[in-house]
Amino acid sequence: MAELKRFLVPWFDQIKPYDTDDLLMAWSRPELKRMMVNENPIPPSEKVLQAVIEAAKLGNRYPDSGPRIRAKIAKRYDLGPENVFISHGSSEIIDMIMRLFVSPGDEVLLPNPTFSLYGIRTRAVGGQVVAVDMTSDLQYDIPAMLRAVTPRTKVIIICTPNNPTGDFIPDDDLMKIVELGIPTLIDEAYLEYHPEHESKAPLIRKYNHLIVAHTFSKAYGMAGIRFGYALADETLIGYFRKIQIPWNTSLLSMAAAEAALDEEEELKRKAAYNNAGVDYVFKELSKIPGVTPYYSHGNYVLIDATDTGATGKEIVDYVFENAGVILKHFAPLRGRNGFFRISLGTHEENSICVHAIKKFLENRKKEKRT
Ligand SMILES: Cc1ncc(COP(=O)(O)O)c(C=O)c1O
Structure with missing residues (x-):
């Protein structure tokens, strides 16, 4: 052995x-x-199921990078398809961010508590998790997070609304983090439950270090189908393409997501x-x-x-x-x-x-x- x-x-x-x-x-x-x-x-709607069945009929073919669904997603945010990267759920986006920015010993700054996968994928690339406790009323402790930034901070995670605490980060607090200029994931996994709260996606036009992630696993109800996406500046999306595994989203998941997007x-x-x-x-x-x-x-x-x-x-x-x-x-x-x-x-x-x-x-x- x-x-x-x-x-x-x-x-x-x-x-x-x-x-x-x-x-x-x-x-x-x-x-x-x-x-x-x-x-x-x-469970998924009939239309989603039909779309999956139709896509499965072409299941002998490799998928492309989903230009049609990327264009559809981009339109919702008034962005271009070059600003959209589609993925095998948003977990893949989290993993790619760590692989792109974090070397062994580098730090990833996040709130505590939050979605545990951020920490797990940080450690998987040899990174150190710097978890800053939320305040006693479970809000982001921005002064403490700012104090925790070091030259080794390579990624900051903002989950809004945060899992499991449930609240959004206030805009002025978010901007204090954004202005640091450190690669920052704004994870909007649950935003579709409250569309009256606007996405932070427009920020990517001004800030090329931001990644806004979404998933179809939550409000769209497709956790088992696996589809998510990241919105970011074209250059950052280009980095995602460099490290992605080709064909990361199946024809079936793309078809399901496209059908779900049409069913407002x-x-x-x-x-x-x-x-x-x-x-x-x-x-x-x-x-x-x-x-x-x-x-x-x-x-x-x-x-x-x-x-x-x-x-x-x-x-x-x-x-x-x-x-x-x-x-x-x-x-x-x-x-x-x-x-x-x-x-x-x-x-x-x-x-x-x-x-x-x-x-x-x-x-x-x-x-x-x-
Ligand atoms: C905040 C947050 N982001 C991302 C995910 C991962 O979702 P996906 O199924 O898209 O990988 C979850 C799952 O629970 C989550 O809570």
């Missing part, structure tokens, strides 16, 4: 992969309620369904003493139950065992260990989940009294 470690890039031994155990379990037990990875509970009413319907779910969960959980839900503009709600005395993990475990709902708990933040996140499901699933949480906390109260 070869001693593989001798050949492995030195930092790889320490790397933990993105945890997909919950997905493995959810696929093998379809009766479980998947409220842990910010999926959309509504369907997108609105999905967003409205989700947002009603967010309102319901937020309202119901706000009523419980000691429970603080954070209002979210995404398809998830972060909750801090520390003041009930329960940990996030205890709640997540109870809801799983008693209601078959998979949630996600979070590492302690600012000394508080009651954080967990609900990814919105169907209205029925949301209700089952809320009731299970209430039941857990009621039982706990009773136990304390006896």
Whole structure:
């Protein structure tokens, strides 16, 4: 047997992969309620399915770089197709940014908490994650982020609305980061749930170090189909092309995305369904003493139950065992260990989940009294 470690890039031994155990379990037990990875509970439309079937008929051919869909996307932002790079979900964009800008020992500055993949892909290229805790009300701590910038900062991540905290970064805070002139990802994965908030895409005309990323995995509801895109200055898109794996987006995913782009009413319907779910969960959980839900503009709600005395993990475990709902708990933040996140499901699933949480906390109260 070869001693593989001798050949492995030195930092790889320490790397933990993105945890997909919950997905493995959810696929093998379809009766479980998947409220842990910010999926959309509504399946693709008939039109999307038909488009995929038509595309599959040409499945013997390699795809091109998607000039038609790039033009369609560009038009929405009043940009050109040369400003659009299409990808295998926006995770690929995150990975490409790290491969483009981060050498071993370089730093990537991001908020804590945020989407864990940024850190994982940073470490995969030997980079150092510099995670700056959000403020106690879970807003970007911009002074602390600015203080954390060093000559080795090669990438800054701004996720807006942020996963899992749910809020947008205010414009003046964003501009303080943008003006640093350091390559910055503005991840707008959840923006389509709130189109009244304008995309930051127009900034790429003035700032050639910005990348605005979008995905079809969330409001469009195509996480399993895998399609995303980046908007950036033409030169930066040119760098993406240099390191991309050719044919990164399949004919099927391009066709699905193109069909979904044409169905504006369907997108609105999905967003409205989700947002009603967010309102319901937020309202119901706000009523419980000691429970603080954070209002979210995404398809998830972060909750801090520390003041009930329960940990996030205890709640997540109870809801799983008693209601078959998979949630996600979070590492302690600012000394508080009651954080967990609900990814919105169907209205029925949301209700089952809320009731299970209430039941857990009621039982706990009773136990304390006896
Ligand atoms: C903020 C954020 N960006 C990107 C992604 C990745 O999405 P995709 O499915 O497009 O790779 C996620 C997934 O949860 C996310 O939360």
